[in-house]
Amino acid sequence: MSVSEASDSYWSQPSILSGGDRPVRVRDTRPAETDKGVLDAKTFDAIETEQLFNSINHAVTHAGQCVLYRSLARPGTDAAVTREKQDALRELESNPTLHEALRNFIEEMARGEKSLYELLYGTFTGGVAIDNSRAGKGEMEFSGYGYNQFLDGTGFVIDLVETVATLPQPQSAYLRTLFDAIHDFGNSRTYSLMRGPVYPAEGKFRTREEKPRLAFLTRFRPSMFKLFPMLFVLIAVSAALYFFQGVLASFGIGYLGYGILLLAVPVLPVVLIAIAASDRDSVIYPLRKLFKHSPDLARALETLGMIDEILSFHRYSQTFGGKMTLPQILESDRHSLSVTEARNPLLARINPGYVPNDISLDDAGRLLVITGPNSGGKTAYCKTVVQVQLLGQIGCYIPAAGGSLVLAEHIFYQVPDPGHLDEGIGRFGHELKRTREIFFGSTARSLVVLDELSEGTTFEEKMELSEYVLAGFYELGASTLLVTHNHELCERLQDKGIGRYLQGEFLPGGPTFRLIPGVSRVSHADRVAAALGFSKEDVEKHLAKRHL
Known part of the structure; x- marks a missing residue:
């Protein structure tokens, strides 16, 4: 797949390069209330996507973290891209030389990445202080005129292109396309302007390739010490000294010419500051505006983040603990999810003894009704389902023995x-x-979880409404999970011949957090109340004390 062919599939919107006055923050791409993507804002919060990001995030660059967060917040639906990301991860597993080279590359880029943002979004306040010092409370506010930021920021981009060219060439299509994208950026006009030389001319900028061979254009040099202006000032001062020496010598006071020379010395800093201010306002600021709005630079930065994201997935699989797998990505008009020994991506990380469960959502069992005792693992199971789906959908490993x-x-x-x-x-x-x-x-390719349904109404209305709503979801073909304590509803649905039924296993010692086939007809609310110190006996004891 060429870079142009991959543009719509690999590089998503919104961009992680901002054309505004500040860099894109990691969490700027969370779904808005009006978004209609894979996740809406309510689901994003309900399934603890923020915590999931924190759990799998091993990205070391700001771009990598932005890309990873965006993948979770706005997952794609292109199965080919997901498979290619998985192939890239398998290549990293089988090729430690490539993995090590990419890891070192990303760590090197992380050290210089901030300099690019300082160039693109910094405010350069002028003055005669050291050019790269902070100038006030603003994180992106610097004294000086931006020369150091220009050199460091463009140097970071040059290093990005040149270093990729030295890396071992990958075999997986995904990594090859990312490498090609950075290589192509090295042939872009934006890169030529960043690499230099740059020739300002009539409010525009020309690269070395664009400059007419015989045209005399001044080359921009990121320093206030310019040869021609300083030479002009030196000649002017020397001419003035020569003139006054001659005039004053005729009056016998030629020595005063040296005093006039001393008075001319303060003119030099004024000239240098004027040159630097002109460079900042007429070259550095306009150039960085071009950079911020460059789709070529945006894609290069995004590509860096995508490489970092793949490395983050690999690191996640190595540090999570326990079985991890890349699920098989199927293509169908209906959603399905089948996973063996699935563990919750958040809870299993902090609990090595977390009880795994199998997940089976297919055409025959696309309506799954879950009953069981309070605090028996029903909600944790549902969140495991959606979090595993989300991780698999973005091409990441899932905590399971296998799956599709x-x-x-x-x-x-x-x-x-x-x-x-x-x-x-x-x-x-x-x-x-x-x-x-x-x-x-x-749609038929949707995954829906309803954790309790129609609670704020009478029992009869709840039964009728829940029955026709669940039958509707079944008819749509969506994979639908319902968490309920209503075993009468389960009986009605079973009479219709629809649904698969799981219940939380409960032993005399308490819940096992394992889901087994069947419908639970007890909630064990008394056990939960007793554990909280609010059982019937606790209430009676409290009232008895009040009457003493």
Whole structure:
């Protein structure tokens, strides 16, 4: 796949290079309320995507962290790209020489990356202080005129292009395309302007290749010490000295000419400051505006981040602990997810003894109803499903023994949210509005989790509504998980011959956090209340003390 062919699949929007007055922050790409991508804003929060990012993030460059966060917040749906990312990870596993070279490359780039942002977004306040010193409270505010930032920032980009050319050439299509993208950037006009020389002419800039061979154009040099201006000042001062020496000598006071020369000395710093200010305002600021709006530079920086993201995935698999796998990516008109010994990507990281569960969402069992005791692992299981889906969808390893999945067009997760009641519709109306949004936004390639459904209404209405809503999701073909304590609803759905049923396993010693086939008809609320010190006996003891 050529760079041009990969443009729509590999390089996503929004860009991680800002054309504004500050760099893009890592979390700037989180879904907005109006976004209609794979994740909406409510699902993004409900499935703990921020924590998932923190768990898998081993990127060392700012660009890499931005790309990784964006992958989680705005996952793609191109199965070919996901497979190619997996192939790149397999190549890193089998080729330690390439992995080590890329790791050293990314660490070297991380050391110089900040200099590019300082050039693109810094404010250069002038003065005669050392050029790269901070000038006030602003993180991107510097004394001087931007010469050091220009040299360091463009030097970082030059190092990026030149270093990639020295790396071992990868065999996987994904890494080859990324290498080619940086190589192509090295042939761009933006890179020529950054590498230099640059020739300012009539408010525009010409590269070495664009400069007419016989035209006399002044070359921009990032230093206030310019040969021709300083030579002109020196000649002017010498001419003035020669003139006054001759005139004053006729009056017998020629020695005063040296005093006049001393008075001319302060003119030199003024001239140098004027030259530097002119360079900043007419060359450095306009050039960096071109850089910030350059799609070529944006792609090069993004490519650096994508290499770092792949290395971050590899590092994640090495440090997580336990079984990790790259799931097989299937293509189908319906979503499916099949995983053996899946562990929660967040909980298993801090709990080596985390109980794994299998996941099976296929055409026959695309409606999965989960019942069981309180605190028995139902919600943790649902979050494991969506987090595993999300990791697999972005090309990352998943904590499991094996698996396969179809990329989801949409992932929805509904949780009770009584804290955001709006429009005077109450809890039931608020939850129903969210369910409606999910239903009308779902397709056969969607993954939907409904953690409790229609709680804010009567039992009869809840039964009727839940039944027709779940039947609707089943008819749509979306993979749908329902968490409920309502075993009567399960019986109605079973009568219709739809659904697969799991329950939280519960032994005399408590929940095992393993899900087994069946429908639970008890919630063990008394056990949870006792653990919290709010059982029937606790209430009676409290009341008895009040009457003493």
